[in-house]
Amino acid sequence: MREILNDLEHGSHLSDPDPTKRAQNAMKAPVVKRFYRDVTISEEPEGFGVHLDGKPVRTPGHNALRLPTRAAAQLVGDEFAAQSETFNPVSMPVMRLVNTAIDGVATDPQAVLEDILRFASTDLLFYRADGPDRLVVRQGEAWDPVLDWAREVLGARFFLAEGVMHVEQPRESIAAVGRHLKEREDALTLAALHVMTTLTGSALIALAVEAGEIDSETGWTAAHVDEDWNVEQWGEDFEAAARRKTRKAEMMSAVRLLEALKAVE
Structure with missing residues (x-):
């Protein structure tokens, strides 16, 4: 066969x-x-x-x-x-992720780790709206707990900024995230974390979900605070909603794989 x-x-x-x-x-x-x-x-x-x-x-x-x-x-x-x-x-989606891990990530895990770190240096959670007030509050409620976890557990403190102007993050903080990732350097875990990071735009959300600090639904919602706000103001685009549904399925598949990798026989 x-x-x-x-x-x-x-x-x-x-x-x-x-x-x-x-x-x-x-x-x-x-x-x-x-x-x-x-x-x-x-x-x-x-x-x-x-x-x-x-x-x-x-x-x-x-x-x-x-x-x-x-x-x-x-x-x-x-x-x-x-x-x-x-x-x-x-x-x-799980098979595709496993194939990517075995054929791709396993050959150069350091490159994938560094790509996740690049996301961490410009993480979604660092860039806040300057208004309206309700959006600012929503961002804080969704994102601050993840930043608090990063500070308390990883020892990583980050600077926040209003708007999209790049803000340089402390090297010590990026290094702290790197040390955390090094403990998750097996190809399957890195592949799943990379998928979660690229889908959410946040390495910190991905790591917090993997660590069990927040659940996958909370992480997904946190990554879409701005998008949900815009939908509330202007309505939902059908094609955008379909793409989001597909991306969420990919995200949840990565989460399921991470959970299965930790399962005790």
Whole structure:
């Protein structure tokens, strides 16, 4: 039987020099007919694998798809099992994230860590509106608890600014975030944190959710205070709402993977 996703690559998707983008591009493929019946989880010396009709799933980069916990492997297995007559990777956000981690992030975790730190240096939470007062209050209520956590737990203090003018953050604070990230340097965790960071525009929100300081719904809402305010004032755009729904699904998939990675067998 064909190894999963080999037929979806067509070779042309593997040309990007960035390994993470290469892994993501490999998932941009046409929908194909489902070619397996049974999905099982197998415990192996290196972790837990997903098997289709008894044969192991591999990533687009031909690496073994293995997860450190059964719960994490089950997330991927459930996505395979949920496919109907057709097989559509777009409907499998956890699998795409795992593929990105194994084929991309694992080859250069430092680059991903540094990208998260770049977000931390210009974090959404630092830039406040100068009015109206109700928006200022909402931002404070949603964002200040995360900054308080960063100060108390990470030892990172940040400067705030009104508007979008860049404000330079203390190097010591960015270094403190970096030390926290270093303890989460495994490829799967970094990949999930990177997805959460880019979707919210806030590394601090992503880290607070991962740490359990705030739940995922609170984090998602905090990241969209400004957007929600604009919707209240001007109404909701249908296409923007659809994009937001898709992004939220990606965010929650990353959160589920993080939770599964911490699951005790």
